[in-house]
Amino acid sequence: MTSRKTAVRAGTAARQESILKAALDCFTGLGVDATTIEDICRESGASIGSLYHHFGSKEGVASGLFIDGIKRLNADLLKKLARCRSAEAGVRIVVMQYCDWVTKHRELARYLLNSRDIAFSEAARAELKQIHRAHIIAVFQWFAPFVAAGDMKRLPPDTYVPIISGPIQDYTRHWLAGQTQASPSKVKLVFADAAWNAMRTRA
Amino acid sequence: MTSRKTAVRAGTAARQESILKAALDCFTGLGVDATTIEDICRESGASIGSLYHHFGSKEGVASGLFIDGIKRLNADLLKKLARCRSAEAGVRIVVMQYCDWVTKHRELARYLLNSRDIAFSEAARAELKQIHRAHIIAVFQWFAPFVAAGDMKRLPPDTYVPIISGPIQDYTRHWLAGQTQASPSKVKLVFADAAWNAMRTRA
DNA sequence: TTTTTTACTAGAATCTCATTCTAGATTACC
DNA sequence: GGTAATCTAGAATGAGATTCTAGTAAAAAA
Numbered sequence: 001m002t003s004r005k006t007a008v009r010a011g012t013a014a015r016q017e018s019i020l021k022a023a024l025d026c027f028t029g030l031g032v033d034a035t036t037i038e039d040i041c042r043e044s045g046a047s048i049g050s051l052y053h054h055f056g057s058k059e060g061v062a063s064g065l066f067i068d069g070i071k072r073l074n075a076d077l078l079k080k081l082a083r084c085r086s087a088e089a090g091v092r093i094v095v096m097q098y099c100d101w102v103t104k105h106r107e108l109a110r111y112l113l114n115s116r117d118i119a120f121s122e123a124a125r126a127e128l129k130q131i132h133r134a135h136i137i138a139v140f141q142w143f144a145p146f147v148a149a150g151d152m153k154r155l156p157p158d159t160y161v162p163i164i165s166g167p168i169q170d171y172t173r174h175w176l177a178g179q180t181q182a183s184p185s186k187v188k189l190v191f192a193d194a195a196w197n198a199m200r201t202r203a
Numbered sequence: 204m205t206s207r208k209t210a211v212r213a214g215t216a217a218r219q220e221s222i223l224k225a226a227l228d229c230f231t232g233l234g235v236d237a238t239t240i241e242d243i244c245r246e247s248g249a250s251i252g253s254l255y256h257h258f259g260s261k262e263g264v265a266s267g268l269f270i271d272g273i274k275r276l277n278a279d280l281l282k283k284l285a286r287c288r289s290a291e292a293g294v295r296i297v298v299m300q301y302c303d304w305v306t307k308h309r310e311l312a313r314y315l316l317n318s319r320d321i322a323f324s325e326a327a328r329a330e331l332k333q334i335h336r337a338h339i340i341a342v343f344q345w346f347a348p349f350v351a352a353g354d355m356k357r358l359p360p361d362t363y364v365p366i367i368s369g370p371i372q373d374y375t376r377h378w379l380a381g382q383t384q385a386s387p388s389k390v391k392l393v394f395a396d397a398a399w400n401a402m403r404t405r406a
Numbered sequence: 407t408t409t410t411t412t413a414c415t416a417g418a419a420t421c422t423c424a425t426t427c428t429a430g431a432t433t434a435c436c
Numbered sequence: 437g438g439t440a441a442t443c444t445a446g447a448a449t450g451a452g453a454t455t456c457t458a459g460t461a462a463a464a465a466a
Contacts (some may be wrong), residue, residue, distance in 0.1 A: 156385065
């Protein structure tokens with residue numbers, strides 16, 4: 001296979017974005033199962049052929065939207081984490097930025113929390129796994145020095161994420177699902193405290 | 204409306220169970236979206252008409268399986284909780300029984316954790332909400348005396364479940380999704396410790 | 407510039423299911 | 437035994453995802 005210029009055209013990114021945006025609107029309003037390809041085409045102005053050219057299938061649109069959202073969420077966390085200067089600040093920001101991001105991007109967050117990647121194609125799942133792995137490594141690299149210095153507990157590696165992020169994710173999932181609970185911003189300090197208490201080594 | 208005997212026939216429960224069992228097998232093996240009604244019929248030996256008579260739709264089968272699973276999970280917890288005699292034992296059993304149940308009923312647990320009730324009908328969602336509410340009330344009634352006695356922290360009511368159960372649920376979801384993590388039974392003590400530490404009032 | 411290649415758009419035709427419908431079999435209850 | 441309901445069957449229908457063929461237009465090559 002000779003290497004080859006892909007020659008992506010000018011309007012392409014815009015068209016893809018318009019399809020993803022339309023898909024999110026439809027998914028939010030009608031539910032993923034109930035939205036048809038035609039709905040997305042109508043809402044985005046793309047033709048069926050165009051949509052299939054760019055995404056290959058309805059599942060391709062769904063996983064594209066999912067991957068795009070996860071990337072934004074992850075990037076936002078890394079940006080904010082980079083500004084922190086202590087283990088406590090880091091642990092707290094993990095909880096706080098999740099609250100803030102979910103509150104700021106409600107529809108997308110609802111979609112991310114309610115889609116289970118199980119329904120995606122093998123390829124999409126592999127990409128997500130790769131993205132997840134890279135993100136976890138980046139976050140762990142940030143925290144590693146603090147664990148080494150004894151500022152944070154040393155636990156089985158796979159337990160950090162559930163203990164720090166599990167509670168706030170569970171809470172926001174219920175909030176987004178429309179249960180009448182206080183908005184995350186009202187309780188985020190409770191969860192940030194809980195997370196830090198679970199991680200701190202000194203009183 | 205005059206009250207009226209419903210006259211459910213003898214083999215009915217067995218037939219419904221066979222359909223739910225077949226559905227779980229198909230969902231596990233092929234994924235929910237990819238399994239067809241015909242798949243479930245073939246696997247269960249039921250006809251299309253019979254399946255639709257009992258469940259009304261594919262979504263009806265999916266939500267029936269979900270509701271059935273949630274009921275079992277909840278009932279198992281309440282049974283084990285009733286045997287506990289301290290706040291610490293109660294908090295720990297919430298974590299431990301979740302681990303144990305998920306390990307013992309892997310396929311069903313995977314289905315419960317990966318289905319989002321968002322896709323269900325209004326009626327099914329209402330029933331689930333009702334079941335959830337009743338269960339939460341029962342669990343809170345068990346814990347209330349200990350909170351009143353000062354054995355456990357007093358927090359915003361909606362934060363107890365996320366803080367106690369959120370981490371282990373997050374962990375098991377990843378485990379069931381096939382990430383190469385240690386089985387829940389290997390780390391359940393870590394999560395039980397974390398949950399109790401987050402709730403205890405005395406050192 | 408002209409030509410050629412390739413990305414991209416369009417939407418009609420196809421095909422895969424979920425669901426509906428009609429008919430008939432079986433069981434509970436009198 | 438009668439009869440009214442539950443339950444079983446599977447063919448017919450219809451909705452909608454996907455495919456296919458035919459183009460259009462931008463980029464690369466000439």
